[in-house]
Every structure is written in structure tokens, then in C-alpha cells.
Amino acid sequence: MTMDFIISVIITVVGISTPILLAATGEVIVEKSGVLNLGVEGMMLIGAITGFAVTFATLNPWLGVVAAASAGAAISMVFGVLVLSLGSNQVATGLALAILGIGLSTLIGTGFTGMIVPQFSSIFPSALSQDPFWRVIFGYSPLVYIALAMIFAVGWFLNKTRAGLVLRAVGENDLSAHSIGYSVIGIRYMAIAFGGAMAGIAGSYFSMVITPMWAERMTAGRGWIALALVVFAGWKAGRLVVGAYLFGALMTLELYAKASGFQFLPSQFWASMPYVMAIVVLAVISYRDRSGSEAPACLGKPFLPNS
Amino acid sequence: MTNMNRRNFIKTVSATIALPAMAAKSFGADTLKVGFAYLGPVGDFGWTWAHDKGRKFMVEQLGGNVIGDYVENVAEDASAVPVIRDLAQTGHNLIFTTSFGYMDQTLQVAKDFPKVMFEHCTGFKRADNVSTYNSRFHEGRSVLGTIAGMMTKTGTIGYLGSFKVPEVVMGVNAFALSALAVNPKVKVKLVMIDSWFDPAKEAAATETLANLGCDVITAHTDSPATLQVCEQKKLYGFGQGADMSKFAPNAHLTAIEDIWGPYYLSRAKAALDGSWKSTDTWWGFKEGSVVISPYNAALPKEVAAAADKIQAGWKDGSYNVFTGPIADQSGAEKVAKGVVMSDGDLSGIDWFVKGVEGA
Numbered sequence: 001m002t003m004d005f006i007i008s009v010i011i012t013v014v015g016i017s018t019p020i021l022l023a024a025t026g027e028v029i030v031e032k033s034g035v036l037n038l039g040v041e042g043m044m045l046i047g048a049i050t051g052f053a054v055t056f057a058t059l060n061p062w063l064g065v066v067a068a069a070s071a072g073a074a075i076s077m078v079f080g081v082l083v084l085s086l087g088s089n090q091v092a093t094g095l096a097l098a099i100l101g102i103g104l105s106t107l108i109g110t111g112f113t114g115m116i117v118p119q120f121s122s123i124f125p126s127a128l129s130q131d132p133f134w135r136v137i138f139g140y141s142p143l144v145y146i147a148l149a150m151i152f153a154v155g156w157f158l159n160k161t162r163a164g165l166v167l168r169a170v171g172e173n174d175l176s177a178h179s180i181g182y183s184v185i186g187i188r189y190m191a192i193a194f195g196g197a198m199a200g201i202a203g204s205y206f207s208m209v210i211t212p213m214w215a216e217r218m219t220a221g222r223g224w225i226a227l228a229l230v231v232f233a234g235w236k237a238g239r240l241v242v243g244a245y246l247f248g249a250l251m252t253l254e255l256y257a258k259a260s261g262f263q264f265l266p267s268q269f270w271a272s273m274p275y276v277m278a279i280v281v282l283a284v285i286s287y288r289d290r291s292g293s294e295a296p297a298c299l300g301k302p303f304l305p306n307s
Numbered sequence: 308m309t310n311m312n313r314r315n316f317i318k319t320v321s322a323t324i325a326l327p328a329m330a331a332k333s334f335g336a337d338t339l340k341v342g343f344a345y346l347g348p349v350g351d352f353g354w355t356w357a358h359d360k361g362r363k364f365m366v367e368q369l370g371g372n373v374i375g376d377y378v379e380n381v382a383e384d385a386s387a388v389p390v391i392r393d394l395a396q397t398g399h400n401l402i403f404t405t406s407f408g409y410m411d412q413t414l415q416v417a418k419d420f421p422k423v424m425f426e427h428c429t430g431f432k433r434a435d436n437v438s439t440y441n442s443r444f445h446e447g448r449s450v451l452g453t454i455a456g457m458m459t460k461t462g463t464i465g466y467l468g469s470f471k472v473p474e475v476v477m478g479v480n481a482f483a484l485s486a487l488a489v490n491p492k493v494k495v496k497l498v499m500i501d502s503w504f505d506p507a508k509e510a511a512a513t514e515t516l517a518n519l520g521c522d523v524i525t526a527h528t529d530s531p532a533t534l535q536v537c538e539q540k541k542l543y544g545f546g547q548g549a550d551m552s553k554f555a556p557n558a559h560l561t562a563i564e565d566i567w568g569p570y571y572l573s574r575a576k577a578a579l580d581g582s583w584k585s586t587d588t589w590w591g592f593k594e595g596s597v598v599i600s601p602y603n604a605a606l607p608k609e610v611a612a613a614a615d616k617i618q619a620g621w622k623d624g625s626y627n628v629f630t631g632p633i634a635d636q637s638g639a640e641k642v643a644k645g646v647v648m649s650d651g652d653l654s655g656i657d658w659f660v661k662g663v664e665g666a
Contacts, residue, residue, distance in 0.1 A: 008518040016511045106348065113350040116553060211506040211532040213554060216348030217380065218530070220505040251508065255515040259465075259498045261665040268501070 007136045009252060014144060017248030019044070019205040019219070022147045023226035024233070024240050025154055026198025031230055032158060033191035034171035034298035038094030039079055040199050041223025042101020047072040047200025049105040052207040052214045055117040064117070065143065065204050072200020073193040075101060080192040084185050087302045102217060112214040119212050141209045143201065148241075150198065155237030167191065171296035174303045184303050199223070234294040250277060339579050341365070341571075342399030343377035344390055346406040347504045353529030353548040354503065354565070355379065358405045358428075361567025368572050372579060383408025388415060395420040401578045403571070404428065406503075407472050413437060424583050426574060429474050431654045435585055440570060443591030444474070445481035445653070446621045447563035448525075449628040450599055450614050451545050452485030454560055455523040456493050457610045458543055459486075465521030466663075467512050468499045469528050473656050475499075478527050480660045481628045487662050489613065496521055497665040506532040517542060523560075534558055550600040561614070562600040570596060589650060592621040629653065634661040 023040050030037050051068030055061050079097045082088045120141050122129035128138040158164040167187060169177045174184045206218050229247065233239035250273045343362055347355040359377065366375040376399065381390050387409050394402050395416060401424045404413045410430040417425045417437045425437040433439055455464045466482060468475045483495040496519055498512045509532035516524050517536070523543040526533035531554040537544035538555035546552065546562025570590060577583040590596035599618060602611050620626025631642035635658045642648055648656075 005518060008514065012511050012514040012518070015514070016507055019507070106350065109350060113356070114352055114553065206507060210510050211530065211535050213352075213531060213535070214350070215352060215504075215506060215530055216350040217504075218506050220502070220507065222507065252511060252515065255498055255500070255508075255512045256519075259496050259512075259515055259519050259665045 004132060007133065009256070010136055011139065012255075013245060013248040013252045014140060015210065015248075016251055017244045018141075018144050018147050019202040019210075020222055020226045020229060020247060021151060021241065021244035022143070022202035022205060023199045023223060024229040024244060025147070025151045025237075026195035026202075027226060027230045028233070028235055028237065028240060029154060029158075029167070029198075030191050030195035031299055032171045032235060032296055033167050033188045034174055034296050034301065034303070035083065035188050035192060036090045036094060036300040037076065037079055037097070037192060037195055038091060038227060039076070039097025039101060039223075040195075040226050041219060041221065042098040042105075043072045043075055043196050043199035044101070044203035044206070044219045044223045045105035045217065046075045046101045047203030048207040048218060049109045049112065049203075049214055050200065051204030052115075052117060053108065053112060055208060056112065056115055059118050061118060061120045061208055064208055065201060068200040068204035069197040070200070072196040072198070072203065074196070075104070076192050076196025076199070077189075079196075080189050083302065084188055084192075087304055090300050090302070098223070106216045109214045109216060113216075115214065117208065117212050120209065141205075143205050143209055146201070151237055151241055158237065168296070171298055174298045174301075175305065178303075178305050184305075188303070199226075202226070231295075235296065236294075246277070338371070339369075339373045339401060339575060340397075340399045341373055341375045341575055341578075342394035342397075342402045343375065344381045344387065344394065344402070344404045344406075344409060345377055345379040346381065346383070346408075347529055348379050349377070351504055351529045352531060352551070355405070355529070357548045357565035358403075358567055361571045364568030365571040365575050368568075369575060369579075373575055381406075381409070385412070387412040391416040392419070395423045400424060401575060401583075402426070407474055424578055429472075431473075431587075433585055433587060438574075438585045438587065440574075440588040440590075441474075441654075442565060442567075442596045443589055443621075444563060444565070444597060445477045445628065446591045447597045447599060448478045448481040449485040449621075450617050451525055451561070451563065452482035452628075453489055453617050454545075454606065454610055454614050455482070455525065455543075456486030456488070456490035457613060458560065458606075459490065459493060459523050461520050461522045462490070462492050463494045463496060463520040463522070465513070465516030465519075465524035466495055466497045467509060467516065467524065467526040467528060467533055468497060469503045470501065471499060471657070473654055475527050476656050476659065477653055479663060480633075480656070482525060483660050483662045484628050484633065485617065493662065495663045497659070497663055500528060502528070504529045506530045509533055510536050513537065513544075514540075531555070546600060552600070552603070557603075557605070560603045560606055564598040564600055566596050566598055569594070592618055635659065636661055636663060 047068035050071035051064040054067035055064030079093055082093045083090050123142050124138040128134045166182055170184050170187050178184050207214055229243050233243045345355045349355055349359040362375045378390050381387050403426045405428040407429045410432055413425050413427045414432055417434055427439050429441045430439050466479055486493045496516055500508050500512050509528050513533045513536040517540050525545045526547050531551045534544045534551055534555040537558035543560050544558045548565045550562045552559040627647050629648035631646040632644040633642040635641050
């Protein structure tokens, strides 16, 4: 097994993990604030088509990513108004958002099937990004580095800053946070908008990096995996990175096993591996934390201080 | 720029709401309502897109006599039953279910609607009111295999499949046999991704095949993801279902185009004039339901000539890729020398030919 071979494997793993990591990074902030937004898949698709459409119109992928983030945040506000200001059920509203996003992205995307857009150029000099060895560090799309920077920023924000502490307080005990003067609703609006923006960027990774094109439902269920990943990671930023790359590694391992003709295990076994792993890890986590779950205490509960 | 004030807005909205109701009224009782159950979205630019092009062709040709409705993203499991039943209940007289995974579901619903005509694509189970139809995509695959076998420098070519269903197995085998015919040392690496449409996984699988030494990669899934990765990596690939050269101008050697329109038109006509009967139709190059896209300019003359010869051979009946001797992966002889596999054997095929690695 040569170095070149291993580098190519790593590049595939990073490529397939990044959109899940991006979406999960946003969702962890949303859930830490006590809101469960199941609409990640829908927000990703809105981001995917908006990023594609804007890149198509402006020929600038950076503007596309900014537009994808804005569109993801905008559509998440529909969810925000319903669950925060109107107190609707978060699970039902989140599922509705997922369906809305799928439908709306299809509608917007009608005219974009079969179109092509310019791609990101590397942010590093080609001596590094094209180098047979250094491409393992410098050879990715800019969004890969943005994903890593964001997850580190989120980890720092949650654990090291006062604002992060307030966000966690809102998610753990909304009434207490409210009673000492923090705007629970306002903070949750911001958290939901951030989650939407990150999901939008995750979606644009599909339509602008993996396969620069628009196809309906092109995220193929990754939004749901991102949701599972947040639970899998126990709402911790560090574990989120490990979990996302582990998921990508398992999927890549499956592909290599199949292509190499390892037939000692049926392909269905490989395909089910990420999900089996998720169940195993969940079982381990819940066994260890029976005394107190890692989930934010107010997750999924509407905040109604006057009732 | 339209001036959108509140009054105009209300007008527009009420017109939009009233529109479907009016459209439904304007058709007479003798119009044929045709329903389609689609596997993917119509915008997949592959399998479903091609079926939808066929549906549009049918509607266009028959004008006001036919309505063509469709349901997209129908899962290949028990949830397909209510979708197909719904199409039958809402007055569709002719229903096309366009993926292998709807086979038993189609038959199940057809039993309850004896007067409705059903057509199941790529299956092999029929009933008095259930026809089956398919295209001989393996004819097209043998052209791609010929090209791949001649174009590869590493001697390893990749095949990205979806599921181990006869349709795909046939394609893999036709591709491998025709590649081996022009290049006896060639190896075909196969990866099944357990999905028809998942661009991210298709891209990862293509990178995997490339890393394992494949320099020509064909895909039996529904998006141009494989081609786009080939373009980035300066490898060769083929379009699936449609000419996809726009996505990969250098990598795209040619494509197999699925042309369903003439078949849908003929069946809708038969349903209209009452001559519809349950049949099994399997069209190919000769009938024009399988078409090879224009070759890439990078294709050397002798490769293009070999590819043309295969196409001509299918059309005049002088060539069949499934002519023995054919051995399976273990080396056991499956088809004796000189024997041509029958359509029946092909439609239930579940073994890969020698030279195919992986599964």
C-alpha cells in the first residue's frame, strides 16, 4: 500500500464527511439552545439550490456560498417563528420544514437542471494543492477548511465564552435564564439562524463541490445523518469531528471492500455499518450516563414563561 | 416588471387555485389518463428524466386526447402500493411503473383493478392487465465496453453499479465481455453503492475505483457524479441515460441514451383504440430505444470504428455479446460455445462473468 494510495483514501473520506460535519456543527448550537430542528435536510437543499443558482448568475462561488448560508438562515426563520413565537410543536414543525425545503428547492431548481457553474479554485498555491503529498493537507475545497474552522469556533464558543455559557443556560434551564434577564426567545432565534446558515453551506457543498450541478434531492438523506451525528457526539464539538470522519471512513471502507472483492461479508452488512455503529455508540453513551443524559434539559420543549 | 400590488396578488393567487380545477374540467370522458410512477426526481438528469421525456413526447404527439400525470420519488418498497393504487383510483387507465422494485407491488394493485392497464418497466412478471417492457441497455453497454477495453492504459476499468438486479448484472456482463473481447487482459472492478441516486456516494465510489487503478469508469447510477470526478481526475467515463458531455467535456467519451417516447406513444395509442394487450416488449438499437451519443473527438478513429461495428452488428442481428463460451467468476462454464443466451435467461441473470472483480 503506497503513500499515494492512502492519501487518496483520506481525500475521499474528508470529501464525504465534510457536508455532514457542516450541518451537524450548526445543529449542535441549535440543540444546545434547547431547540430541536429536524428540518436540516430541507435547509440543506435550499442552500444547495440557492448556492448553485447564485453561482450560476454571478459566476462567483464565494457569493454562492454566502447566498446559500443566507437562504438556509432565512428558511430556518419560518421554523423559528412557528416554534418560538407561536409555540408550535418542534418535532412536527421541523419535519414540515424538511418537507418544505425539499419541495421548495425542487420548485426553484426547475430551470437549473443540466446547467453548469464555475468551481472554487484552491486557496493555496498550486505547488501545495497539487503536490502529490501535500495535497492531503492543502488539496481540498475551501469549504473543508471552513468546516473545520467553524467546528473549532463552536467548541471554543460553547466552552470558553460567556455568550456560550448563556446559550447553554438557555438550553438547560430556560426559566432560570429568563428570570435573570436573558432573552430566551432572542437567543434561540439566533441559534436557529446559525443552524440554518450552516445547513445551507452544507447543502452548497453538494451542488458546488462534490458534483457541481443541481439535481433534486441531491443531498440524499445526509441531513438526517447529521442529526443522528449530533446525538452520537453527545452534543460535544470535539466528538462531532471524530464522529463525522468516522462515518465517512466507514462508508469509504465499504466501497473499498466491495471494489477489492472482499466477499466474506455481504454488501448489505457494509451498507448498514454506519447505522449499526450509531446504535452501538448510543447504547454505550446512554449506559454510561444513566445518571444524567448529555442532552440539553430543555431540548424540544417550547418556552412559554407566562403559562 | 409587473407591478405586484395587493389586488394583483389576490388575482394571481385565486387564478392559481382555480387553474387545476378548470384544467380537469376541460377534458372529455374519452380522454386517456396515463399515470407514471417514477423512481427518482424528474430532475435527476438520468433514468427518471429520460422516462419523463418519454411521457412528454407521448402527450405532445397525442395532443388533447391524453393526460400524463406522474408521481416522483416512489420508494421501491411496500409504500409503492398506495401510490400505484392512488393512480388507479384517480381514473388513470394506463399506468407505467418505471423501476424493477415495483414489480410485486404493480401486480398486487393490478389484481384489484382488472380494467386498468399496467405496464411494469424492467420486470419479468406479467398478468392479463400487466405488461412488461424494457430496453436492451446491454446492447449499449457492449459499445461502451468495447471503447473502454480499447481506451484503458492501466488495463483496469471500473463499473459503478446500484443494486444486484438482473438489469444491472446484464449491463456489467455485457460491458466486461465486450471489453475482454478487444482486450483479453482487462479487469473490471465493480462497486455496488446500494442506491440509484446519491451523488455524494457516487463521487466517493468513483474516487475509490480511480484509486484502485481504474482509468475508464462507467456508471449504472442516475447522476453525472461519476463523470464529473473523471473530468477532475483526467480519466474517461460515459454518460448514463442522456448525453452528459456538458458536465465533463473531456472525460465524456459517449453515452447511452434512453429513448422511451416511441414506446409510450405506441402503448397509449393501443389503449385509446382498444387494441392494448398484455405483452413483453424489449426494444434495443434496432427499434431506436437505445441510442449512442456522438463520440468525443478524443476517441481514436479505430476505436470509433469498432464501436460503430458493434452497433451495426446489433441492428442487423450479426452480433450478440452474450454468445458463448461464457464463464462465471469462479471459472465455471455457464454458456456453451456458440450458444446465444435467451431473453429468458438474461432477464433472470444473477451471476457475473469471469473478469469481473468485486460485487
